[in-house]
Amino acid sequence: MSATHDASTQNGIDMANARRTTSVDISSICHLLHNGRTQWETRERIVAILSSDPVFDKSQRHYQSRAERYTRAVAMMNRIYELQVIHNWSQHEVGVALFNIDESLPISLHNIAFQPPVMSQGSPELILEYGPxxxxxxxxxxxxxxELGHGSNVSCLETTATYIPETKEFEIHSPTLSSTKWWIGSLAKTSTHGVVQAKLILGGVDHGPHLFFVQLRSLENHKNMPGIVIGGIGPKALGGFAANDHGFARFDHVRIPKIQMLSKFAQVTDDGKYVQPPHAKLSYGGMLYIRSTMVGSNGWAMAKAATVAIRYATVRRQGEKGPDGLERQIITYPSVHIRLLPILSHAYVYIQLGKVLTRLFDAMSSRLQQKDTSLLPEMHAITSGLKITVTTTCIQDIETARRSMGGHGFSAFSGLGSLYADQLPTVTFEGDNFVLNKQVIRAAQKSYTNILKSKDVFNLSSSNAYLRLLVGEHSMPSLPSDSEWQNPATAVLLLEWRAALLVRELAQHVDDLDASATQRTAGAVTEAFIAARVMEMIKELPVVIGDKQRNVKILEKLYLMYLLTTLETGVVDLLSFGVFGVAKGKGDVTRSLRLTIKNLCLELLPEAIGLTDAFGYTDWELDSALGIYDGKVYEQLWRRAHSEPINDAEMSAVYEESIKPILRRGQQQAADMRAKL
Amino acid sequence: MSATHDASTQNGIDMANARRTTSVDISSICHLLHNGRTQWETRERIVAILSSDPVFDKSQRHYQSRAERYTRAVAMMNRIYELQVIHNWSQHEVGVALFNIDESLPISLHNIAFQPPVMSQGSPELILEYGPxxxxxxxxxxxxxxELGHGSNVSCLETTATYIPETKEFEIHSPTLSSTKWWIGSLAKTSTHGVVQAKLILGGVDHGPHLFFVQLRSLENHKNMPGIVIGGIGPKALGGFAANDHGFARFDHVRIPKIQMLSKFAQVTDDGKYVQPPHAKLSYGGMLYIRSTMVGSNGWAMAKAATVAIRYATVRRQGEKGPDGLERQIITYPSVHIRLLPILSHAYVYIQLGKVLTRLFDAMSSRLQQKDTSLLPEMHAITSGLKITVTTTCIQDIETARRSMGGHGFSAFSGLGSLYADQLPTVTFEGDNFVLNKQVIRAAQKSYTNILKSKDVFNLSSSNAYLRLLVGEHSMPSLPSDSEWQNPATAVLLLEWRAALLVRELAQHVDDLDASATQRTAGAVTEAFIAARVMEMIKELPVVIGDKQRNVKILEKLYLMYLLTTLETGVVDLLSFGVFGVAKGKGDVTRSLRLTIKNLCLELLPEAIGLTDAFGYTDWELDSALGIYDGKVYEQLWRRAHSEPINDAEMSAVYEESIKPILRRGQQQAADMRAKL
Known part of the structure; x- marks a missing residue:
């Protein structure tokens, strides 16, 4: 029996045909997504190095135990910094390597969550000593x-840092079981130091949570420092974050020198007096930075899911037979492409939106350097809302893509299972999405109250622009005509009306909200913000794309897909407020919107493979039998099945110990049964 | 540092208080759910035996490799049948043990998918030889x-069974790579035999797929039979179904005697003539059986998720401080309980609905025995729709419950990760949910056409009852008043209207459907069916509950919760058809519905722990640190973290190989940096 045959050949033919059908210029879109040709070439070069290095081989991941996954992760960490020396990589290039490695390494906590607070909030003395x-x-x-008992509500953390004026030291202490530091990435095995958040106690008075730089392990032999108990907290759900050594730690009256309080802002005098920081929120930058980077990184995760699922749906043939006598490619079924093309549009929008966020963050950051916090509230509201919408959508999209692949989608070799598991905690960490909703609402309500008073619609920030609709004489839109739906401005305006009406409703019933009001309103506010940004992206297209008219046209359609499908999901709110003035007993008023989406799908379908190729993912990055570039998915599944260790093992012990006894017992019982007949 | 402290003590107090607040009689509800006291006691007795037997210990599962999970599974299989002998268990009792073991064992394929077709479709000769x-x-x-290339579209399967009249044998053959049998549970290591679906070829003519009984492995030494290649297909996404040895097989002209065609219905004469089955659909029973059992089993999975998440939310305190100076129990936040109480209502409804399905299936089955297929189409439509709704909801609910638990919900110790992974394939297998939608729609359209012709509303089957609204003079309902929402009949009627309007709309636009019409309409049809069954459950409550008036009242509210939250999700459709006649510019017309739900939550909240206790799950069954009966979740997390093997290992090799080189390189670079200053 040969391993090649028609279906595999057909896989290749189908994929090649799909590539031929694509009319967009892939490489110019690829450069657009990657911030220009230079950055794309950097990434391509680095990925080529990583993918050919055996340290980054992925073929055994699915079979490795937790300890093995961790061992591989630290070997990868070490190798990346070896490669940095070998290839003289810049910090940026190391970042590119870490981003594209398809594994959340313990070192990422050092880079994202340890180094920034130490460098930006440490005193000059601390940085002089430890900075390099x-x-x-x-x-x-x-x-x-x-802590074991506390997550994001830092005001209730129990760990204490008590100042001892006599020795000019802080004593870090875990007074209770529930004060045990918990869920700390890179702690269980990797870290030598940590920034500990603890209640600052001065002369018996609690000054709330502050940050302290604490040595955890000996630099000689990596043993725990005295008075500190450290361990791993166990595996994560669904095998997510398997390579990261999340840990716990308890402190038993551990002394650290006074210089190790991160005291650029709040300070303690030698004799134990508290010195207020100049502005309570100067240290918020780090959190906003992490949230703002999540927009783009989630966009790239959706891009992976879209690439894998669209490629598989292109070569998978199943069901009805077409005129060529072959079963149809599943991507041609409306029930399949209506699920996949919106994911493609999400990926494009969030990748581009990530760049907007980077610009906003940089602007805020340089003001913060001047101790000017004026941009903080706006940035806080925007990043909170986006964090919720982007992470929720990303998880949903990865799973939608996985399900679209039917049975084989449940194979670990589909690649989307591990992508899902690793993305899943994003809906919880950096502010649980349900808790963050309240932040979004608080900001929206404040703006609403202000604008009702001031009526000043000319100075609305970008996150509040939709509120202009509630001031002066704006008549509610009617049901758009078929041609109006083609205009992206239609959907943007409707999404802004939705936000405005929900915010007003919420404000009117603030003392008796229904249980989902916060969540619905926060989502609508963020979607109105994104929609306005998408409108800007559409307007900029001719500029950023240059002379590739075909690209402009297709990307316009993709962005329109984003807007219309977002509106479709939120249309219940518009209907609830009677926006479309529906007549009782007539047909479905949403039909024209839904038909527009259907037809848009058909227009985008021939471009789907080109638009996913433009993300530029290599087979090594995707690590998916179903998302393989050449489309030969059955060959891939067949080949990968043979790497499964249970196929090598004779497993004769299992047969002797468990299977044979069942069979022999059953054979005896069957014989007894016959004997009785 | 002691392992006990206030937070843990408070955990226990909070749980005990919640149990005291509960006013329902837990044991009578428990008996109701378990089909009576006798069945409950059987389950309790069997679970006690399993949970105290080390073979069924779960403590190492999260650390075991695939091969180890499989080894454990077959040991469990053997032990269950040993226990059957020891305790003289009936078949029913073995079934109870297998259902409550919290692991999908390979033997389940024998019991559910192999034995039934052999026994019900095999010829008398085959059953005589192999039945015992x-x-x-x-x-x-x-x-x-x-097969590798084909899932549910069996008409395109490629495996052939060619009849050889000379020897009265069939030759089973896999002609291509894509014809490799794939995703076959229990095949890779366990099974000795298989029922193979293959195209029956008689004298060169293809008669479509039929079933054949084929020996795969030697009964002497478990080695593969000649001409058969067998292996494992690799691990499943998210670690799901880890204990099951899904495999592949290829046949190279394997001969089997003619008797091994399952020929109770279709037959082949000795000289190779095809004998039609008396009715093409007589063999459909098995598939409908599996789908009908999924309703109840998914209900019990939701019950697990609800139990774990509601218990954790009861003892977890976070956020605002209440009058007692403690942070609030998170279940008191609307954003938490609005997510959890509907899951509780789903669990109750689906568990009870599972019993309805069993009755319907038994009725159909006894008619099938008489070769009467008249109940098949109705049963097919009902089970298809329910399979979609129940599995989709179950997966969504497990994940909603997991997310409600915040950070600790992402620990494997939460228990809901593995529950999710094991339930996940239900949305794909036994008919992919998106493909099945079309079956539901086909049945609905047929009934719609019939009733428009016949106008006979008196003989509508239960799955078509909503269509009565489209015949004669039924005026559309208006927006219910606050008190009308309290009446379950209001929501039931609205859900029926929704189904009726969507089916009519679909029929009117059948040549130009939007891409989600099939999915939306199928969901609405099924939800109308379920709603009518819930109405029956409510009416039966005084009968089945007896004199426990308090129970009746609370369960009524729980069922109302089910109806109203289902309606809330589907309200967009009613609004799209203008059912509520919304006035433009007024407030949110859905507010009264949503407020009713909010207030219903508050009424049910004190009963939540009682209603979850009534499921009767033991700590061994839940295997969840967060769902522990006594509420002491922090102690559980702390204890379980210490079972993590990476905490035992010195892991000094990892330090020497990877961590130390990074640190030493960095220390050198830091020294170089300083030297340059």
Missing amino acids: LVANRGIMGCYMQT | LVANRGIMGCYMQT
Whole structure:
């Protein structure tokens, strides 16, 4: 029996045909997504190095135990910094390597959550002593905030840092079981140091949570420092974050020198007096930075899911037979492409939106350097809302893509299972999405109250622009005609009306909200913000794309897909407020919207493979039998099945111990049964 | 540092208080759910035996490799049948043990998918020879339908069974790579035999797929039979179904005697003539059986999720401080309980609905015995629709419950990760949910056409009852008043209107459907069916509950919760058809519905722990640190973290190989950096 045959050949033919059908210029879109040709080439070069290095081989991941996954992860960490020396990589290039490695390494906590607070909030003395070590990973650190009993509500953290004026030291202490630091990435095995969040106690008075730089392990032999108990908290759900050594730690009256309080802002005098920070929120930048980067990184995760599922749906033939006598490619079924093309549009929008966020963050950051916090509230509201919408959508999209692949989608070899598991905690960490909803609403309500008073619609920030609709004489839109639906401005305006009406409704019933009002309103506010940004992206297209008219036209359609499907999901709110003035007993008023989406799908379908190729993912990055570039998915599944270790093992012990006894017992019982007949 | 402290003590106090607040009589509800006291006591007795037997210990599962999970599974299989002998368990009792073992064992394929077709479709000769062996597991089998290239579209399966009149044999053959049997549970290591679905070829003519009984492995030494290549297909996404040895098989002209065609219905004469079955659909019973059992089993999975999440939300305190100076129990936040109480209502409804399905299936089955297929189409439509709704909801609910638990919900110790992974394939297998939608719609359209012709509303089957609204003079309902919402009949009627309007709309636009019409309409049809059954459950309550008036009142509210939250999700359709006659510019017309739900939550809240206790799950069954009966979740997390093997290992090799080189390199680079300053 040969391993090649018609279906595999057909796989290749179908994929090649799909590539031929694509009319967009893939490489110019690829450069657009990757911030220009230079950055794309950097990424391509680095991925080529990683994918050919056996340290980054992925073929055994599905069979490795937790300890093995961790062992592989630290080997990868070490190799990346070896490669940095070999290839003289810049910090940016190391970042590119870490982003594309398809594994959340413990070092990421050092880079994202340890180094930034130390460098931006440490005193000059601390930075003088430890800065170079931190910057070069001569020490490796983690960020120790959450406790067994407390997550994001830091005001109730129990760990204490008590100042001892006599020795000019702080004593870090875990008074209770529930004060045990918990869920700390990179803590269980990797970190030598940590930034510990603890209640600052001065002369018996609690000054609330502050940050302290604490050595956890010896730099000689990596043993725990005295008075500190450290361990791993166990595996994560669904095998997510398997390579990261999330840990716990308890402190038993551990003394650290006074200089190790991160005291650029709040300070303690030698004799134990508290010195207020100049502005309570100067230290918020780090959290906003992490949230703002999540927009783009989630966009790239959706891009992976879209690439895998659209490729598989292109070569998978199943069901009705077409005129060529072959079963149809499943992507041609409306029930399949209506699920996949919106994911493609989400990926494009969020990748581009990530760049908007980077610009906004940089603007805020340089003001913060001047101790100007004026942009903080706006940035806080925007990143909170986006964090919720982007992470929720991303998880949903990865799973939608996985399900679209039917049975084989449930194979680990589909690649989307592990992508899902690793993305899943994003809906919880950096602010649980349901808790964050309240932040979005608080900001929206404040703006609503202000604008009702001021009527000043000319100075509305971008996150509040939709509120202009509630001031002066704006008549509610009617049901758009078929041609109006083609205009992206229609959907943007409707999404803004939705936000405005929900915010007003919420404000009117603030003392008796229904249980989902916060969630619905926060989502609508964020979607109105995104919609306005998408409108800007559409307007900029001719500029950023240059002379590729075909690309402009297709990307316009993709962005329109984003807007219309977002509106379709939220249309219940418009209907609830009677926006379309529906007549009783007539047909479905949403039909024209839904038909527009259907037809848009058909227009985009021939471009789907080109638009996913433009993300530029290699087979090594996707690590998916079903998302393989050449489309030969059955060959891939067949080949990968043979890497399964249970196929090598004779497993004769299992047969002797368990299977044979069942069979022999059953054979005896069958014989007894016959004998009785 | 002691392992006990206030938070843990408070955990216990909070749980005890919640149990005291409950006013329902837990044991009578428990008996109701479990089909009476006797069945409950059987389950309790069997679970006690399993949970105290080390073979069924779950503590190492999260750390075991695939091979180890499988090894454990077959040991469990053997032990269950040992226990059957020891305790003289009936078949029913063995079934109870298998259902409550919290692991999908390979033997389940023998019991559900191999034994039934052999026994119900095999010829008398085959059953005479193999029946006792099959019944007693003297041989163990699997059901070999899907192929690498084909899933549920069996008409395109490629495996052939060619009749050889000369020797009165069939030749089973896999002509291509894509014809490799794939995704076959229990095949890779366990099964000795399989029922193979293959195209029957008689004299060169293809008669479509039929079933054949094929020996796969030697009964002497478990080696593959000649001409058969068998292996494992690799791990499943998210670690789901880890204990099951899904496999592949290829046949190279394998000969089997003619008697091994399952020929109770279709037959082949000795000289190779085809004998039509008396009715093409007589063999459909098995598929409908599996789908009908999924309703109840999914209900019990939701019950697990509800139990774990509601218990955790009861003892977890976070956020605002209440009058007692403690942070609030998170279940008191509307954003938490609005997510959890509907899950509780789903669990109750689906568990009870599962019993309805069993009755319907038994009725159909006894008619099928008489070769009367008249109940098949109705049963097919009902089980298809329910399979979609129940599995989709179950997966969504498990994940909603997991997310409600915040950070600790992402620990494997939450227990809901593995529950999710094991339930996840239900949305795909036994008919992919998106493909099945079309079956539901086809049945609905047929009934719609019939009733428009006949106008006979008196003989509508239960799945078509909503169509009565489209015949004669029924005026559309208006927006219910607050008190009308309290009447379950209001929501039931609205859900029926929704189904009726969507089916009519679909019929009117059948040549130009939007891409989600099939999915939306199928969901509405099924939800109308379920709603009518819930109405029956409510009416029966005083009968089945007896004199416990308090129970009746609370369960009525729980069922109302089911109806109203289902309606809330589907309200967009009613609004699209203008059912509520919304006035433009007024407030949110859905507010009264949503407020009713909010207030219903508050009424049910004090009963939540009682209603979850009534499911009767033991700590061993839940295997969840967060769902522990006594509420002491922090102690559980702390204890379980210490079972993590990476905490035992010194892991000094990892330090020497990877961590130390990073640190030393960094320390050198830091020193170089300083030297340059």
